[in-house]
Amino acid sequence: MxxxxxxxxxxxxxxxxxxxxxxxxxxxxxxxxxxxxxxxxxxxxxxxxxxxxxxxxxxxxxxxxxxxxxxxxxxxxxxxxxxxxxxxxxxxxxxxxxxxxxxxxxxxxxxxxxxxxxxxxxQNRRWDEDYLAIKKLVDEKELGDVFYVETRVHGSRGIPGDWRHDLKHGGGMLLDWGVHLLDRLLILFPEKVTSVYAKLSYILGHEVDDGVKVYLTFEGGRTALMEVGTTNFITLPLWYVTGLNGAAVIEDWDMNGKVAKWDQADTSDAVPIVAGAGLTKTMAPRAENTVSEYPVPRVECDVRDFYYNFIDTIENTAERIVTNEEVLRIMTLMEAVFESDKTGEVVHLNL
Ligand code: NAD
The missing domain is CATH 3.40.50.720 (NAD(P)-binding Rossmann-like Domain)
Structure with missing residues (x-):
């Protein structure tokens, strides 16, 4: 050894x-x-x-x-x-x-x-517990086939520091946080990305984006929303994931959130509920005995594994965890995000 x-x-x-x-x-x-x-x-x-x-x-x-x-x-x-x-x-x-x-x-x-x-x-955020919990739920089909993922980070302090405000230094939130969230989305949904629609925000008047929303469609039809915001005084959940058998939400880095899953089909006809100024049958809840709710799974993770994997890669003793092909793919995707924002159009891809 x-x-x-x-x-x-x-x-x-x-x-x-x-x-x-x-x-x-x-x-x-x-x-x-x-x-x-x-x-x-x-x-x-x-x-x-x-x-x-x-x-x-x-x-x-x-x-x-x-x-x-x-x-x-x-x-x-x-x-x-x-x-x-x-x-x-x-x-x-x-x-x-x-x-x-x-x-x-x-x-x-x-x-x-x-x-x-x-x-x-x-790409250290592959070792974040919130991401690994969602990955576990998706990989193990706990929610059935997952068809939609929302991943976001929200803050309200604008762009921090100095060089992050400058275009020439590669500032802006897509390159800062967006790169992490896109990296993880492409692992959760490994099929090809077929289209991107994106909007960068310039609310604070800098030359670089202070936030971004990206809508992705994958081969086979699954979709995802990736969002970074720095002008959000109320933060929306880090994750919202929906599958055919259930859904999961993770609110924050303290792992507050829940999984909701139906245990058996609710065959009863929906009873209309009063909602606001009207009645709705479509949005009526399922019968209570058909659904269970429980906390999101906790996952052991240690970002030091990144450095150990780097050494293993030098010594050729393990598969590398972050590949350069993955990095190239994310960078190509981010170019499509900039293009969609600039043209206001959906960018079609085979990525
Ligand atoms: P920073 O401004 O705090 O630190 C950058 C340092 O680089 C400064 O001390 C500066 O003096 C020095 N520097 C600038 N040009 C240099 C040069 N040519 N040669 C040597 N030193 C130089 O910025 P930061 O927040 O530490 O970000 C640095 C990098 O780390 C960025 O690429 C950023 O995206 C990344 N980052 C990653 C994570 C993560 O979680 N992976 C978190 C924060 C930052």
Whole structure:
């Protein structure tokens, strides 16, 4: 068994770079040895953690003791930093969104192939418990055949930070949160995407989107809604999933929510109920004894598995969890989202 400890340098030691530093303290096969950041204040912070602070990026590339470069810089810089790292013989963990467009992903895939060095994108939200609970319900057909999924995140504080407001740095909420939610949707519904209709929002007047709604249709007819909002004072559920035998809702990251499932067909004719200013038979509830409700399942998950899978991928001892083909597919889908928003039309795909 190989017990090599890999030396990793974090490039971009801001919010997410320092989060990686903390997480990696719990990963025995990787040691964070250094940091490169253009800001002095972040360099000073790295020194307090005992990391070697590099003067410039070339010094990281030239250091033969460095095995892995972890990129947590603003989105537009992922492409050049990754290409240089791979060509210098380093393996790369890169933050999401991998790149700014599908051509950049293709460049990096070619460079990874050419150099034999691993490039893997940190799609860490595949380890979120809310997503894994929904995946379990869908995979195990707990709700029968699932035909519709809504996935969203809502906040009310607008776009945070600095570079996330700038088009040239790859700001905006589609690239920020949308990439996570689309990534997971494409795993839940693995069939091809056949159409996309999308609307980005510019409510706060920035040059980049402060929110996005995407409607997806999949081969065979299943549909999904993906939504990111930063101007929502009341938040709607993270997940709402409907199948032929039931539905599930997850309200928040504390896993509040429920599953509702019919146990037996309700063969009785519906009794009309008073609803608002009228009567309705269509919206009358099912007979109580035909439906059961229970909490959403809890799922054990540990995002450190991402880093362990990265090492296994380097050593060729396991299937990689986040593939570059998946990353390319998401990036191509996001291009269709931008196109649909721009033209106001449905974009037809075979993706
Ligand atoms: P941040 O602004 O907090 O940190 C970015 C850091 O990069 C800053 O310290 C900045 O000085 C440094 N930097 C900028 N250009 C650089 C360069 N060329 N070389 C070296 N350092 C440079 O931003 P953040 O929120 O940490 O986001 C960084 C990346 O992480 C983004 O790609 C973002 O999408 C991603 N991110 C991912 C998650 C996740 O859950 N996977 C969460 C937050 C951010």
């Amino acid at each position: 190989n017990n090599k400890i890999y030396s990793l340098v974090i490039v971009g030691y801001g919010g997410m770079g320092s989060q990686h530093g903390r997480k990696l303290e719990e990963v025995s096969r990787i040691k964070v040895t250094g940091v490169y950041d253009i800001k002095e204040v972040r360099q000073a912070e790295a020194r307090t953690k005992g990391y070697k602070v590099y003067e410039d990026y070339q010094a990281v590339l030239d250091d033969p003791s460095v095995d892995i470069i972890l990129i947590a810089t603003p989105n537009d810089s992922h492409h050049p930093i990754t290409l240089q790292a791979l060509h210098a013989g380093k393996h790369v963990i890169c933050e999401k969104p991998a790149m700014m467009n599908s051509q950049e992903v293709k460049d990096v895939m070619s460079a990874s192939e050419e150099t034999g060095k691993v490039f893997m994108v940190h």
